[in-house]
Amino acid sequence: MSEAATHHEHDHHDHHPSGITRWLTTTNHKDIGSMYLIFSLIMFFIGGSMAMVIRAELFQPGLQFVDPQFFNSMTTMHALVMIFGAVMPAWTGFANWMIPMMIGAPDMALPRLNNWSFWILPFAFTLLLSTVFMPGGGPAGGWTMYPPLVLQTGQAFPFLIFAVHFMGASSIAGAINIIATVFNMRAPGMTLMKLPLFVWTWIITAFLLIASIPVLAGAVTMLLTDKFFGTAFFSAAGGGDPVMFQHIFWFFGHPEVYILILPAFGIVSAIIPTFARKPLFGYASMVYASAAIAFLSFIVWAHHMFTVGMPLGGLIFFMYATMLIAIPTGVKVFNWVATMWRGSMTFETPMLFAVGFVILFTIGGFSGLMLAIVPADFQYHDTYFVVAHFHYVLVTGAIFSIMAAVYYWLPKWTGRMYNETLGKVHFWLSTITVNILFFPQHFLGLAGMPRRIPDYNVAFADFNMISSIGGFAFGISQLLFAWIIIDVCFFKRGQKASAGVWEGARGLEWTLPSPAPYHSFSTPPKIDDKMLAHGDVTH
């Protein structure tokens, strides 16, 4: 397509429909990115309300508010909504907004697919959330959907399966789009080893998605045929194997864990250099470490199921392989610390969340290493120690970096600065309360409290009460987050942001004005190494 034709088409596209039709039919990466992010925020609050129900019931021993079946459906739905509804769409939203701007492209490579991959999600979650009101209640067998228990689900069962299929289709479409965009639409001169780490970690994430989501789709389809079409894939009585489901599920599930956290590594690798005013330490080793983590994520799945009764050789293999993940993860943490070392740091809200991420995610990494040690895992497995572990990596890891990213890029998206004081208050409230919420859960697990129980012995009462208080306070603190965003986006308050926004920010996205124009780079930018965050690594 000639230059002139491209321009003509862009002019045409700028006259987009208004009102709801604009959002239904948009193929613009920024519109779609915004929809993903708003969707994610809504799901964050829906999933969060479910967590509030859980913490309210666990506030004191005895059953005060909900029956055990509903409690189980809350833990199940909380996980599904947070993983597939809050965290994954947030990553895709950031990717949509930022990747074209970061690589010097006008838009995503497959804009119609992009529209479709977003609009599947509201339907998927309508299906999933509607199950709470069905006879028999929502799915209550845990988000891991282990048979035979999950086959006891009532009318919600097929809705659960199809919702998972939809979410998976959306993720795969998003991943294909990101790979196609990065491999085909980089501006001339933007070589792979000049890409921002957020783009790198997202490409790796996209490959993980394409490799792992179909495995999940296969597993849940087998559940569906076991339930309705007389197959016995997972039924021992019919010659099948319930443990096989766990192997298949976690072959998806462990890469999924890195799908949830790799883009966070990319975001933190962008924010820390900006506010330390110093280039990221060890760019190349960060790329290799991400790839190493992705590779290892496919050979460690059975560490989620050490207690199913595997042969000794299997246990030893999965223990060693899991322990190895500590090495590339450690390299990343050390690189971030080295980036801060001898920098010139300021602590605006994105930096606060990024430094909070490094510390708290590392705590989650430590408990992860402990869980890798099989004999110790025989004690930790399925206790609150595990709950504490994955909430440290997912809340203070993934969610904290999502918040860091929102504060970091909001001025670029809207052209206005958010309220910095409120942002800092939000950070400190979140950080203090999230630790009151999750740190005592380590103690509960070690003291012997199993996870996924609605009621407990009085010996666990004190730490549960502390944890619940932290939970309520953390939940309320997030309303402040929503307010800060609404304040900027709808009330349009706050100072006008410059193109660079942050003093130390480098990269193509900061060369565009704030707010960024509807079409990012209509003509490819000239790549000047000085304005790139990692332009000088290949010299």
Next chain:
Amino acid sequence: MTFSKQKNPWRKIALMSAILGLPGAAMADWGLNLTKGVTPYSNTVYDLHMLILGVCVVVGIVVFGLIFYSVIAFRKSAGAKAAQWHESTKVEILWTLVPFLILIGMAVPATHALIMMENVSNADMTIKVTGYQWKWHYQYLDDGINFFSTLESGSNMARQLKSGVDPKTVPNYLLEVDNHLVVPVGKKIRFLTTAGDVIHAWWVPALGWKRDAIPGYINESWAEIQTPGTYRGQCAELCGKDHGFMPIVVDALSAEDYAAWVTKMKAATQHADAGAAVPAAAVAQQ
């Protein structure tokens, strides 16, 4: 549990926040840490846990120390000028190799403990544990004793939604059953775990392990309890509505007491057989 006796939750919260500031001793009875347990294996696991926890704490202090030092020393407001170096292959190799060596230091004792746990040979006796929604069934394969074990009625009443019963008034709330599993001390007991409906997991923390009970599978584990006493645990794999309400209680008796218990149980079983009053469920399990 000193504090659980107090009725007013707010007083408790105030006390707790005061005590949270105090480390170690003050919190000893709060159940902060893994317990040593009562088997040689559980002691090994405890030592392993303390070792890896210790390594994590030391590494954490170093890494977090460096972060806090940077945050304080390299602030723009403190006049710090940013250096521009950003690469060092030497350092990268160093912080790849050092963690690798630390990991080997952890892997060696972990592998030893694992081999110990997986060696179920030469057991003195075998107990088959079957999980059901929501109770446990125990079969003493050598003595022909078998019985179900379900949540004790006091706990069961108190745990109903809005029962109005204060759980603190129920002894061993949710950790008491009608029929305890009785075992001898000083004997290597082989446990075979399986399930009749969905997946459960049999876990008594004092024995140092849990093992899934899976329909169609028979998993092997073992324990050699050294101290007589009563040890409590719970189902550890989500198994439906009443997953939180199928506890496990193990009574470890001296050899003589155990022999007496076996004699008593056998007599009761024969009596029941003679009266043809064997519970249907028990027959189904034969």
